[in-house]
Amino acid sequence: MNVLLGVTGGIAVYKSCELVRRLRERGHEVTVVMTEAATRFVSPLTFATLSGRPVGTSLWEGTHESVDHIELARWPDVVLVAPATAHSIARFAHGMADDLLSTVVLATEREVPIVLAPAMNTAMWDNPLVQRNLDLLTGTERFTVVAPADKTLACGETGVGGLAEESAILDAVAAAGSERR
Numbered sequence: 300m301n302v303l304l305g306v307t308g309g310i311a312v313y314k315s316c317e318l319v320r321r322l323r324e325r326g327h328e329v330t331v332v333m334t335e336a337a338t339r340f341v342s343p344l345t346f347a348t349l350s351g352r353p354v355g356t357s358l359w360e361g362t363h364e365s366v367d368h369i370e371l372a373r374w375p376d377v378v379l380v381a382p383a384t385a386h387s388i389a390r391f392a393h394g395m396a397d398d399l400l401s402t403v404v405l406a407t408e409r410e411v412p413i414v415l416a417p418a419m420n421t422a423m424w425d426n427p428l429v430q431r432n433l434d435l436l437t438g439t440e441r442f443t444v445v446a447p448a449d450k451t452l453a454c455g456e457t458g459v460g461g462l463a464e465e466s467a468i469l470d471a472v473a474a475a476g477s478e479r480r
């Protein structure tokens with residue numbers, strides 16, 4: 300299965316590196332698209348090396364190789380966004396297309412399921428605006444949300460908002476792939 304992994308700018312980005320390895324172990328091809336904020340946490344080179352494929356980082360120019368957003372949007376069987384920031388969730392919910400990842404998400408065919416694994420501070424997660432944006436997305440039936448975990452977060456606080464366990468994310472990807480219409 301072709302999995303397009305969207306990586307957005309949260310502290311949990313380092314866990315996405317491991318996700319690439321696990322997805323490949325399961326026999327999936329993985330193409331990574333990073334937001335500009337995500338590249339501040341982990342270099343695209345790390346994802347390019349782990350995935351064995353060019354990484355998309357810009358609508359206008361590729362960091363490693365030029366990547367066309369429509370070509371990218373046609374490629375995946377499943378889109379996984381992990382971690383999904385509050386900001387990117389808002390972008391997707393409102394049909395915005397102001398960077399490569401949001402443009403690809405908007406341009407994928409409607410049969411392609413999109414799995415979101417949000418990760419953020421508990422106060423952000425509890426914010427009704429974030430919850431409303433997630434409701435908008437799940438209301439379209441294309442989007443599945445892997446609920447964040449209740450744990451001690453990188454900011455030192457304990458509460459809901461940690462990236463879900465790897466196994467829960469991988470299971471959600473497998474389920475989305477098998478339900479692909």
Ligand SMILES: Cc1cc2nc3c(=O)[nH]c(=O)nc-3n(C[C@H](O)[C@H](O)[C@H](O)COP(=O)(O)O)c2cc1C
Pocket residue numbers: 306307308309310311334335336337383384385386387388418419420423
């Ligand atoms: C150190 C640091 C950690 C952050 N962690 C998160 C996070 O876990 N979740 C989140 O939603 N935003 C987090 N942010 C804020 C996002 O980086 C910011 O909203 C950014 O605009 C997200 O852009 P993107 O969605 O295009 O990647 C963090 C910011 C910093 C500086």
